[in-house]
Amino acid sequence: MSGSTDRVRAARRPGPQVIADKGHSTKATRAHLRKRVIPATIPERRDQQADRKRKGRAGGRPPAFDRTAYKRRNVVERCFNRLKQFRAIATRFDKTAVSYRGMIDLAALLIWL
Numbered sequence: 001m002s003g004s005t006d007r008v009r010a011a012r013r014p015g016p017q018v019i020a021d022k023g024h025s026t027k028a029t030r031a032h033l034r035k036r037v038i039p040a041t042i043p044e045r046r047d048q049q050a051d052r053k054r055k056g057r058a059g060g061r062p063p064a065f066d067r068t069a070y071k072r073r074n075v076v077e078r079c080f081n082r083l084k085q086f087r088a089i090a091t092r093f094d095k096t097a098v099s100y101r102g103m104i105d106l107a108a109l110l111i112w113l
Contacts, residue, residue: 017041019073030063041069083107 018033019041025048033040043065044052052059084090086107094100 015039017069019069021073039064041066041073043070082111 015038017039020029022043022045025042025045030040030042040063042063044062049062052062083104086103088094088103089100089107092100094103
């Protein structure tokens, strides 16, 4: 190492993050997540945007929204939809959590193959 100005920076791992659709865009949800220091990627509903703009400066600033993280949500939603094509998973035929998890593992394997 040459000098004290050279520093090594470690990348931080992202912590838990909530990615939800507009149906979960409420003050209560955002306050609950903020209180627990959990970042949220939830798009703001149009009526909330209009209300905030109508209030002007008193309306506050818009909540942070990460478009790239929200786009990844689509992959998870499609996975759930593919898994629910298996009738045993969609209707939860299995009695125990272990056998239900086994069925999900089997269905995921069949989708993957």
